[in-house]
Amino acid sequence: MYSLLLAIIYIAFVSLGLPDSLVGAGWPVMHQDLGVPIAFAGIITMIIAGGTILSSLASERITRRFGVGIVTAVSVGMTAAALVGFSVSGSFWMLCVWAIPYGLGAGAVDAALNNYVAVHYAARHMNWLHACWGLGASISPFIMSYALASGLGWSSAYLIIGLIQAVLTFALLISIPLWGKVNPIVPSGHAVESDEAEETADEPSGRTRTHVPLARAIRIPGVILILTAFFAYCALESTAILWASTYLVTDRGVAPATAAAFASLFLLGITAGRFLAGFFADRVGDRLMIRGGFLTVGLGVVMLALPLDTDVPALVGLVVLGLGCAPIYPAIIHSTPVNFGRRNSQAIIGIQMAAAYTGSTFVPPLFGAISIWTGMWILPLFLALLVALGLLMSERLNQLVARRARTSELA
Template identity: 70%
Template sequence: MYSILLTIIYLAFISLGLPDSLVGAGWPVMHQDLGVPQSFAGILTMIIAIGTIFSSLASERLTRRFGAGAVTAVSVGLTATALFGFSFSGSFWMLCLWAIPYGLGAGAVDAALNNYVALHYAARHMNWLHSFWGVGASISPLIMSHALTSGMGWPGAYNVVAVIQIILTVALVLTLPLWRKVNTMTPRSHSRTEVEADPEDIKAPATEAAHVPLTQVLKIPGVMLVLAAFFAYCALENTSILWATTYLAGDRGVHPATAAAFASFFLLGITGGRFLAGFFADRIGDRNLIRGGFMMVGIGGLMLLLPLETNGVALAGLAIAGLGSAPIYPAIIHSTPANFGRHNSHAIIGIQMAAAYLGSTLMPPLFGVLSSWVGLWLFPLFVLLLAAMGMIFSERLNRLVDAK
């Protein structure tokens, strides 16, 4: 039963990843069709991120009241509705309007599902789970590239992804009784045939605890450090997703459709890296995954920075940066119960999601403003700076936890 539920969670994370890279992949064409500056992409992602911050902070209360299954189904349905709205939007202000349900649909489900897996499943499952997010996020630029070259235009890409989201919403609604049934059971009540995964894959269920107020959570030693590290990583990831295509097209002269396909290598690196990390995550440990990941992102950023005429090295740099990014997010989430206690994990993960989306809110538009003043060549330096920040804050957290 638990393994069946895990499969459903995997599908839910595909749905989370599908819309995340659409704006960045299509923006070189979208901003021209809508008659707005390219830096306006930051405004759109800011609205989306504000919605996710709000719903992430409300995630603990929503999940306690309605259950993870219902929160997931409603959230995916909201996202599907927003994507259809995007496809019919003929002006920038309409995109901004539909960005509101888009953002609200992402935050609560993200925190609820991440906390569930962090508490109940081994590190390998957390990496594979986020690999499925990468599957969705990697497919989207390819859908956008096909839509642009086939004559469908960018609205066609949003329609395709919206249909996929609706199908996933229906599947989630049909499985709501399963979520409720599993919530009433413990791993010891399952037979070997009912749980396909090894018993070690499923951690002991967390005891029911009272709601932890935000002010209390922020006073826990180390919480601000993990929030800063998560802020830096998610700012890095989302800035790359949003601006990699524009950087390749605007600074390196790559055709927009080709640049959209090239940018998918960053997401393919994340997807493939998380799949591979799942096989050795339990042996290497969360700390080493985070440390090695930030170092590899730095190598990829340096490859992007090299002033070479060929685009091959830059393309390889995007892929390497994606591989380095792969284990960072799931490792930070998975280490939360160990670093701060199981009874605090849901509240802290909810705030981590908020910090993640705050990074997504502030840093991509900041890069848009800076690039309009300085130039798109700043992109690799921006990535390197964020990677260095993430490494510093995560290492400080490690020393604090060890000192306890």
């Protein structure tokens, strides 16, 4: 049961990454066919992000009521329906309508699956699963490219991926009985609290008994710290993805083709880094993975900013940035049940997903506005501030958890 369900979850993560690059890959053609300005892509992505944030915040209540298996299957089904809807949309307003179930489905499944894996599987799987998401996100532009080059049109790319999601939905529906048969892990060094002993996560479909209201979850000591760290990390990653190539061209004089290639290597660095991190994540531990990741990102930022005659350090620094980013997201998610208990983890991971999407949605445009007044040269400094914020908040959480552990031992 353990291996079969894990295989399904791996496939699910690849499939979940597939839609995430489609809008960006196809929009240069889509906006012309739909007769709207190119800037309207931001409207679509904002609708999707808004739905994702809302469903992430509601994920704990929904998952508690229906179970993670049903929530995952229905959410992927919603995404599949939205993608098929995109494929038959002949006007911009139809895309806006289908973007609503697209975002709602994405947020719910993201929070539910991440919590289930954090509770039931080792840290290496969390890293490899998120690497699989990156693999899916890297494949979809090629599907869009094939559809456009072969004359099938952008709608065919959405239809292909929508059908893939529909097949996954069917597989998830069949697998629902398996979700409650995998026992939760107890990480080394983590004493299960008494209330958690009564409320294990291996009830049918991963359903939990006690609802943790959003207001109560936010008041748990340390939650604000990890939300801030997660916000900073996702803002850092998305800002680098959007603006690094422009920075290399405008401020470092790098050829556009070279800058684009190394910007793609940043994403490949994240994906490859997560595959590599999975081999030693269990031995190193989540805390050191987060700390090492932020410090490596800091090194990459310094290399990016070095005022040298050669551009090699800046280009290599962008790859180092990707490698440093790789373990941070999976480690933050995987450490949540350890830091806050399994009873609270679903609610807190839902809020973390909302914080993540808030950072990745709003901070890159904020930097764009700032750069209009200051110039693109400020990018390394902006990234350094986000690194410092994320590292500071995560280290303060480590201190809080350590004090809590010492108090429990003395009691």
